[in-house]
Amino acid sequence: MPEEIQPTPVASPSQLQPQPEAAQRKTLDDRAKMTELERIRHSCAHVLATAILRLWPDAQFAYGPPVENGFYYDVELAHRIAPEDFEKIEAEMKKETKANNTFEKIVVTREQAIADAQAGRLGALGARPVASKFKLDLLNSIPEGEPISYYKNGDFIDLCAGPHVMRTGNIGAFKLTTVASAYYKGDEKNPQLQRIYGTAFKNKTEMEAYFTMIEEAKRRDHRKIGAEMGLFAIDNDYVGPGMPLWLPNGTVLVEELEKLAKESEFQAGYVRVRTPHLAREKMYRTSGHLPYYADSMFPPIELLEPADRDKKVELQAKLEEVQKNAPQFDEENASEEANVAASREHNARMYELNHQINALGERYYLKAMNCPHHHRIFAAEPRSYRDLPLRLAEYGTCYRYEQSGELFGLMRVRSLNMNDAHIYCTEEQFADEFRAVNEMYLKYFKIFGLEKYQMRFSTHSAEGLGKKYVNEPELWKKTEDMVRRVLVESGINFVEVANEAAFYGPKIDVQVWSAIGREFTIATNQVDFAVPAKFGLVYKDRDNTLKTPLCIHRAPLGTHERFIGFLIEHYAGNFPIWLAPEQVRVLTIGDDEPLLAYARAISSELRANFVRVVNDFGSDPIKAKIANAEHAKVHTMLVIGGRDLEAGNVSVRLHSKGPQGAKPKAEAVAEIVAAIRERRA
RNA sequence: GCCAGUUUAGCUCAGUGGUAGAGCAACGGUUUUGUAAACCGUCGGUCGUCGGUUCAAAUCCGACAACUGGCUCCA
Numbered sequence: 001m002p003e004e005i006q007p008t009p010v011a012s013p014s015q016l017q018p019q020p021e022a023a024q025r026k027t028l029d030d031r032a033k034m035t036e037l038e039r040i041r042h043s044c045a046h047v048l049a050t051a052i053l054r055l056w057p058d059a060q061f062a063y064g065p066p067v068e069n070g071f072y073y074d075v076e077l078a079h080r081i082a083p084e085d086f087e088k089i090e091a092e093m094k095k096e097t098k099a100n101n102t103f104e105k106i107v108v109t110r111e112q113a114i115a116d117a118q119a120g121r122l123g124a125l126g127a128r129p130v131a132s133k134f135k136l137d138l139l140n141s142i143p144e145g146e147p148i149s150y151y152k153n154g155d156f157i158d159l160c161a162g163p164h165v166m167r168t169g170n171i172g173a174f175k176l177t178t179v180a181s182a183y184y185k186g187d188e189k190n191p192q193l194q195r196i197y198g199t200a201f202k203n204k205t206e207m208e209a210y211f212t213m214i215e216e217a218k219r220r221d222h223r224k225i226g227a228e229m230g231l232f233a234i235d236n237d238y239v240g241p242g243m244p245l246w247l248p249n250g251t252v253l254v255e256e257l258e259k260l261a262k263e264s265e266f267q268a269g270y271v272r273v274r275t276p277h278l279a280r281e282k283m284y285r286t287s288g289h290l291p292y293y294a295d296s297m298f299p300p301i302e303l304l305e306p307a308d309r310d311k312k313v314e315l316q317a318k319l320e321e322v323q324k325n326a327p328q329f330d331e332e333n334a335s336e337e338a339n340v341a342a343s344r345e346h347n348a349r350m351y352e353l354n355h356q357i358n359a360l361g362e363r364y365y366l367k368a369m370n371c372p373h374h375h376r377i378f379a380a381e382p383r384s385y386r387d388l389p390l391r392l393a394e395y396g397t398c399y400r401y402e403q404s405g406e407l408f409g410l411m412r413v414r415s416l417n418m419n420d421a422h423i424y425c426t427e428e429q430f431a432d433e434f435r436a437v438n439e440m441y442l443k444y445f446k447i448f449g450l451e452k453y454q455m456r457f458s459t460h461s462a463e464g465l466g467k468k469y470v471n472e473p474e475l476w477k478k479t480e481d482m483v484r485r486v487l488v489e490s491g492i493n494f495v496e497v498a499n500e501a502a503f504y505g506p507k508i509d510v511q512v513w514s515a516i517g518r519e520f521t522i523a524t525n526q527v528d529f530a531v532p533a534k535f536g537l538v539y540k541d542r543d544n545t546l547k548t549p550l551c552i553h554r555a556p557l558g559t560h561e562r563f564i565g566f567l568i569e570h571y572a573g574n575f576p577i578w579l580a581p582e583q584v585r586v587l588t589i590g591d592d593e594p595l596l597a598y599a600r601a602i603s604s605e606l607r608a609n610f611v612r613v614v615n616d617f618g619s620d621p622i623k624a625k626i627a628n629a630e631h632a633k634v635h636t637m638l639v640i641g642g643r644d645l646e647a648g649n650v651s652v653r654l655h656s657k658g659p660q661g662a663k664p665k666a667e668a669v670a671e672i673v674a675a676i677r678e679r680r681a
Numbered sequence: 682g683c684c685a686g687u688u689u690a691g692c693u694c695a696g697u698g699g700u701a702g703a704g705c706a707a708c709g710g711u712u713u714u715g716u717a718a719a720c721c722g723u724c725g726g727u728c729g730u731c732g733g734u735u736c737a738a739a740u741c742c743g744a745c746a747a748c749u750g751g752c753u754c755c756a
Contacts, residue, residue, distance in 0.1 A: 072751095080685080180751030181684030192684055195751070223748095227692075236747050237729095293756045369756080403682055403754065404747090412755085503756070589715055619713060627717040641715055651716075659716055 034066070034163055037202065041066035043103060043153075043164045044093075044174050044200035045073045050156040051092030052077070052196075053125045055085075061123035061158070062134040062184055062193055069210070070199030074182055076134070081194050086176040089196075093174065099154060100169030105162060106150040113139055113148045113159065125155040134184065135159045173207040174200035217516055222568035223409040226250070229573055229581065229633060231564070232410065242407040242414035244561060249581035252612065253567070254417070254560050256579050258395055260447070260679070261419050261557055264440055270391040270421055275373035277397055281363040286534055287372045288503075290365075297368045298401050298414075304361035312360050319353045322346070370396035371528075371553060374422040375535040378549075383539035388549060389425035389433050395560075396420045410565035419523075419557035424532070424549040426541075430479070433552055434486045437525055441510060441556045442492075448570065449681050452513040454493050455525075457483065458500035469503055470530040479527045479550070480506050504530035510556075514570040522566055526553040573633050574655060577672070578679040580635040584613040584672060587625045589641030591617055599640045602650060602665055609673045630655060636672060 034042065045064035048071075052059050056077055064073035075081075081089075113122070114136065120128030122135035138159060142148060151160040153168050165171065176198040184190035201207040218224070226232050231250035239245060246254055262272070281300060284290040289297070304312060327342040334342075367373065374392045383390070396418050406412050425433045438455075445453055460469045460476050469476070483506055487494050494508070501507055505527035512522050528551040538546040557563050567579070577583050586603045588595055596617055606613040614634075616625050622639065629637050637653040644650055649662040 083686080178750060179685070182752050183683085186752075192752080194684085197751085234748090241747065287756095289756060296755070400755085405682065405752085406754070407748085587716090590713055592713085619711095621712085621714045621719060622716060623714080624718050625714095625716090630717050637716085639716060643715075653716060 036165075038066040039163055039165050040171050040202060041071040041200045043168070044171050044198060045071040046103070046151065046153055046156065046158055046160070046164070047093050047096045047168055047171060047174070048073050048089070048176070048196060048198060049075070049123060049158065050096050050125070050153065051089050052081075053156065054092050055088065057125065058128065058130065059123075060130075060132065060134055062138075064158075070177065070197060072182075072195050072197045074134075074184070074193040074195050076191065076193050081179050081196060083179065090174075090176055096154065097168045097171050097174075100167045101153040102167050103162075103164035104152045105164075106152060106157075108148055108150060110139070110142075110148055113150075116150075116157075117159070121157060122150070122159045124157065132159075171200050172203040174198055175207065213516070217518065217569075220516060220569045220572045221409075222411075222565040225568050225573040226410065226565075231568065231581070234409075240414070241404065242402060242412070244410055244413060244415070250564065252581040253564050253575070253579055257419075257557055257560060257563065260444075261393075261395065264443065265391075265393045265421065268391070268436060268440060269389075270393040273374065273377050273392050273394050275367075275370060275377070275394060275396060277367055277399070278364045279367055279372065281365060283372045283376075284365055287375075287531060288534060289368065289372075293368070296400050296402070298366045298399050300363035300365050302361055302363050308360045312357060315353055315357045315360075319350070319357070322349050322353065366399040367396070368398055368400045370394055370398065370418060370420045371422055371531065371551075372535070374420075375532060375537055375551075378422075378424055378532075378537050379535060383424075383537075383549075385426065385539055385541045385547075388539060389423055389429050390549075391421060391423045393421035410561045410568075413559075413561045416559040416561050418559050419555045419563075421554055423552040423554065424537070424539075425552070426539075426547070427478070427550060430527075430550055430552075431482050431486055434483060434527075435490060437552060437554045437556070438486065438490055438492060440554075441523070441525075444556055445512070447679055447681075448567065449515075450512045450570075454495060454511045455487065456509040456511060456521075457487060457494050457496045458502075458507050458509065459496060459498050460501045460506065461499035464499060468499075469501060470505075472529060475529045476506070479529060483508070483527060502526050502528075504528045512566070514566060515572070516569070518569065520562070520566045522563060523556050523558040524553075525555070527551075528553055575633070575635070576679070576681050577635045578676045580633070581612065582614050582632060582634045583611050583676065584636045584638060585616055585629045585632075585634045586613060586638045586640060587616045587622065587629065589622045589639065591619060595640065595642065595645050598645050602638065602640070602669070605669055606672065609669070611672060611676065626653070638668065 042065065045066070049059075049061050049064060052073075052075060056079055058077070060076040062074040062076070065071065108116070116122050117132045117136040117139060120130050120132050122132040124132060135158075139148070148159070149161060150157050151162055151164055152158075176196060178197045180195045180197065181192045182195040184193055199207070199210065201210065229249055230247045231253065232244045232246055234241070234244050265272075278301070281290065284297070327339075327346050329339050329343075331339075373396075374394070377392055378390065398416050398418055400414055400416070402412055402414055407414070423433050423437070441455075444450075459480050462473070465471045465473055465476075484496070487508075507524060507526035509521050510523040510525070511519055513519055529548075532551050533548045538548055541547045558566075567575070571579075575581070584606055586599050586606075588599050599615065599617060603613050603615050616629070618625070620628075622641075626637065626639070633655055635655050637655070639651040639653055639659075641651075644662060647662070648665055650665050650668045651662045652660040652668055654660055
């Protein structure tokens with residue numbers, strides 16, 4: 001169950017990735033390592049606060065860190081800051097950078113800091129009637145003994161460990177980008193603050209380059225290209241949000257990827273299986289997904305006989321009644337024991353009624369992952385150690401009820417097709433199997449020209465054992481050591497992150513960077529030594545005892561939805577020929593019969609070789625035909641006019657590469673067929 | 682789910698209370714062509730949905746939906 005097939009949403013073109021917030025406090029050492037650009041941005045956050053205070057003096061500031069592409073400052077303010085306010089705020093900021101005030105560091109005692117915060121003097125231009133409440137709270141999180149400092153520019157004083165640039169004038173160029181809401185300290189229970197995002201650079205030129213890059217990213221947006229090229233559609237009215245329809249051109253991508261996966265998996269000794277999209281409730285109780293993850297699954301389909309239906313209505317009415325008459329805690333007239341007993345009785349009745357309701361009929365759930373089904377396939381026959389490793393592969397369709405605010409084009413959806421497989425193996429086989437999975441990842445990276453990738457190896461924490469993680473300290477250690485050893489031996493680029501494993505074992509998330517440098521978490525690879533046991537999966541070992549296999553969950557191509565979303569942006573829609581929905585377009589100059597017959601023959605020959613070819617034999621001028629084909633991002637254009645007919649040639653033109661000259665018909669066809677077969681970049 | 686913004690023709694967008702517009706696409710015709718756009722015409726919209734204010738609503742107000750940017754979540 002690679003459950004994190006769709007983890008972190010992608011960094012959006014216009015957006016700045018917030019860094020982990022206060023929860024993981026930066027140490028002073030970390031802060032000292034801030035780059036010059038980060039100092040500029042962090043300083044700019046102070047300038048932003050200065051400007052906001054001049055306009056709205058009662059603003060309360062929380063955190064204002066630099067982030068990947070800029071900075072933000074969280075502010076609590078009755079006035080709702082809108083993008084229309086940016087100009088006004090930027091004008092005030094400009095005044096501050098023009099003034100070229102120094103950033104002055106002031107070291108104070110904790111008592112002094114608390115007093116100033118209470119006087120509303122922190123994150124402020126002067127003393128105020130209301131305390132600087134967030135700063136006061138922040139002070140509490142500064143460990144005893146760590147020095148406390150302010151930074152002061154002009155009248156603005158902020159609680160801040162720095163470091164900063166020397167003067168406000170060192171911020172060469174800045175711009176506010178967007179405003180969003182954010183919970184204080186990222187906690188849903190805390191108040192919502194307005195988060196003002198901006199970016200800042202050493203100089204104007206660098207800032208302009210940044211905005212140019214953003215524009216380029218927008219041009220490559222998979223939603224835009226997907227619509228332009230007729231790849232997919234999302235029909236909210238009739239189909240529903242987050243459930244993409246694959247149009248014919250997009251289906252070509254889907255099927256080419258499946259072909260690639262099937263070929264690679266066949267060569268690597270996988271066998272294919274197919275499973276239904278639904279399963280009984282019992283399946284997900286056994287796997288441990290219910291009831292904890294019910295929120296992320298579509299609600300169950302309930303099958304009730306008519307008699308059961310009546311019974312259910314009756315029971316629900318009773319339940320409501322019981323709920324309404326919940327005993328009140330009566331301190332005056334009853335003993336504590338009596339109160340507890342009443343409450344206990346009430347709970348028991350509720351439990352009993354709920355239990356009776358649940359026992360009625362049958363409930364089926366749409367699957368949110370494929371592994372339980374695959375586990376049942378493992379269990380369908382008695383297994384011997386000779387059957388292992390057993391590699392079950394399926395492009396499985398899953399449904400996850402993602403929250404409405406989380407949906408994002410193809411990147412975060414509710415129906416998804418996963419390049420899933422589960423490898424059941426013995427401990428001795430694990431390292432080789434795991435290595436082979438990694439090799440498959442690397443093979444794919446090469447095919448797609450992904451030069452930059454990183455594997456994120458998530459391990460458990462001792463404290464989480466028995467809570468967040470299954471309580472198998474030895475197995476954790478053993479599998480983590482095996483994974484680490486394979487990663488090191490294979491020379492794979494990875495980082496290790498403690499305390500982020502899945503509950504059933506260590507996992508590896510694969511991050512890749514597209515051609516324009518956007519990061520995507522595309523795939524995951526997980527070790528599972530817990531769930532097979534829950535399903536009672538066993539094999540008979542050499543020594544005639546039953547043992548539980550290890551399971552590797554892997555999905556190197558992630559889901560079709562996210563992977564194709566990534567590929568669209570990576571290639572900007574200019575797919576390599578093997579993926580291109582329209583591989584070849586035959587364009588005629590003129591429409592006299594001998595020419596058309598020649599063009600038709602070429603087209604038929606390509607089609608006979610399974611090349612996706614389209615004819616454009618109409619009366620448009622050749623310039624127009626070429627413009628249309630270029631806009632449609634057709635990989636190869638074969639231009640055919642009188643000259644070509646006479647010589648038995650075709651004139652080859654490649655998308656966005658221009659004319660490649662004329663060559664004999666047979667040669668051109670052979671080249672196209674070979675390029676497709678070899679999946680040339 | 683939370684905060685904010687957006688929603689006008691298939692697409693990109695104009696239209697700030699008085700008879701809904703442009704370009705591209707589509708369709709019909711004319712044009713017969715050598716590497717990124719020939720010409721003429723036609724079709725196309727209950728201005729996201731529902732309700733309110735007004736003599737009059739794309740335009741003002743409210744609710745809902747979807748999308749987008751963040752937040753939270755992501756077994």
